[in-house]
Amino acid sequence: MKALWGEMNGRGRVVLAVAVLLLLLAPTVATRYLVSVLTLIFYFVYVGQAWNLMMGYAGQLSLGHALYVGVGGYVSAALWVHFGIGPWLGVFPAVLLAASFGAAIGWLGFRFGIEGVYFALLTIAFAEFTRIGFDHIDVVGGAGGLFIPYEEARLGEWWNLRGGQLFFYYLAFGLAAIAVLVTALLARSRLGYQWRAVREDEAAARALGIDAFRAKMKAILISSAMTAVGGVFYAFYYNSLFPAQMFEMSRSIELILGPIVGGLGTVFGPVIGAFLLTPLGEILIGVTEALGINAPGAKAVFFGLTLMVIIYLVPTGVWPWLSKTLGLTGRRS
Amino acid sequence: MTALLVVEGVGKRFRGLTAVDRVSFTLAAGEIFAVIGPNGAGKTTLFNMIAGVLKPNDGAISFCGERIDGLTPDAVCRRGIGRTFQIVRPFPGLSVEDNVLIGALLHRKDMAAARRCARDVLGRLDLYDKRGVQAASLTLPDRKRLELARALATDPKLLLLDEVMAGLRPTETDRMVEILKTLNRETGVSILLIEHVMRAVMALAGHMLVLHHGAPIASGKPEEVVRDPAVITSYLGQETVI
Amino acid sequence: MLAIYLNVVVQGVLTGLLYGLMALGLSAIFGVVRVVNFAHGEFAVVAMYAAFVLFRVYGIDPMWAMLPIAVAFFVIGYALQHTVIDAFVGRPDHEQFILLVGLAIVITNGLLLVFGPDAQPANLPYAFDSVMVGPLIIDEVRVYAAVAALAVCAALFAFFRFTRTGTAIRACADNLVGAAVVGLNVRRLYALTFGLGLACVGAAGALMITIADAVPSLGPAYTLLAFTIVIVGGLGSMTGALVGGLLIGVSEALAGFLVAPSMKSMFSFALLIAVLVLRPQGLLGKKPA
Known part of the structure; x- marks a missing residue:
């Protein structure tokens, strides 16, 4: 908590406390729809934060994070469907497998000096490779998908992630809160500074005794493991998994937009990003429907345009600008 | 005085081009040592071998009695060698x-x-x-x-400074010299300098080594080295610099 | 038996030439402007639809439609670089990435709005004609398309090799500061390059409609395909893009034939991973200094 507190000044702390309180109380007044939108926002805060650790702090551009979501989701769901192993236990092998993928990609990329766009392509290649692979793995339903059956009797088994909307709301809130806390802690840790050094200038970082390879490996391991937990949540929230849906590049892109728009390498950037983009998507659906443009794609066109405008106007993200304008961080004397 | 850094017959070739040719010197603990020479003499290559950026083709580099040639830059730094670029x-x-x-x-x-x-x-x-x-x-x-x-x-026990004076105005150079002297005196850190600014070298270094086309052509105390005819013709030029 | 394999390989080579032309555009843009065009495949699909409309509505054969489409794409590329992308040159990868991904989303969904999600075949009258060469049965359209692709590539090679402007662009790619120092208008040359890159993809897309149906969702797949080819062939190497295209074309054709059509791109990605790890500069790329 102290690390998080330290991010802000007095005014910022008040705003943060009020926001947390409001979100905790929101389900008592909000409609079911609003609660589901907020749940989705929390989910994107969580996975966005996981990606932010790797890109925002350690400077390693991954465009294949859907891989870890997919692996995490599929492993936990398959264990539950086929062996009745609950996600509270299944999350461990899920995280382990996703982190092994992360380790493999990291090792190949970092050992052989693959950087920047090339590294990003390596991550895409792995995600796409896995997507097509899953299309052909029959145990998990292949391209037809894997479904977690709805069982009335199991409702309320919260430890097996069988609950209603309200349960998932607080679960997602908890995950998001933990992710923010973890980021705040790591950002102020020794590792966090090593990451920044590697991000800014790898040769200079090594000249200061930092083992850049190890620092980057830690980044991808932590990030992939965290993302996999998001995948477990996703699987049990939506109850259906398709390779095309889980691993597609657009899923990777979707989860990195929040941190970039909100502000990379900041603790609250991914939070702001998710709170901006997810509702924007929802509003666009509403507006296009109200205008009578019922065609698929209308919403996404505006979404794409918005992205272009945001990155054109505030390339470093909304949070640095917002916090400065509102005076939420930094000392005021 | 104990030897802190020992460089023995170190050489480096890039595709047949010899950048550094069998260079040897010893730097004592607490000493300020300068390597000078014209552009392309192999000073930075020598530095990069000590700092772990490049691996020498022959010879050995020891620091505190331990071989460090071929180590990675971060490993070299962890053993107590700091550097500037x-x-x-x-x-x-x-x-x-x-x-x-x-x-x-x-x-x-x-x-x-x-x-x-x-x-x-x-x-x-x-x-x-x-x-x-x-x-x-x-x-x-x-x-x-x-x-x-x-x-x-x-x-660090040893600082590698690669042309820290370059681009500085004379007053700034004097300030840097003063800072380095104070550091050396107060913390006992040894310094290995690559430098073009002779004013700074003369004020700082206890020993120096002159490289030309990758090979050492003179070494010793600065006052002696600058009078060496070979050094004057190959590097300092005819007119006396100091 | 051998004849079947030969047929598959020839098929792959012919398709690969189209892929190569598309990738050539990407390679030129990345090699010179240093901007990652993440909307590359989407542009190819726009060209497919353009050729589709020109054929269906005006009866213009895609082989001819390729020319006006390429010119139009050149203008679009020039304008795009000049107005928007220029501000992003030299900025961090992820910022360029977001800009172009935004553009890609707009294009794909714009197509979805206009043409709907269903595949649109061009139905060329000679689509099923084929020629027999010894034991080989070759689709005529593929031959025409491949020859046209080769012609465009040759024109581009000649432009870069023999014209003043082409030489100036290569100078920009080699040494930006040097190019600016000798007084080259780098901004204009960048816009030209982006225009040429899009002209390539425009021509490639127009030809692509002869062998594939137009679907909006093809965009991201083609973007990935173009990147795979460029990395495999070697970034900044124009021959590399062509060779990469052939290689991917053949490997896809063989994998589709021997394993399963749905798994064919898995082999491309495996090839990409192998090249990235074993020879990051690509098969024909120069080793970085």
């Missing part, structure tokens, strides 16, 4: 203090202790008042001192 490369997006903090974290697990160390070093190098500034916005002399500060914060 010829073209400065501070972490541009970070504050001056965080730049130095990263150096201080090498041997300090505790954040508060590392921050104290960083501020202490910044104070020594006249950068304390600029600690909150983004490194990218510093002037060149400030950046040079920031690099030095960052390297110092790793608690």
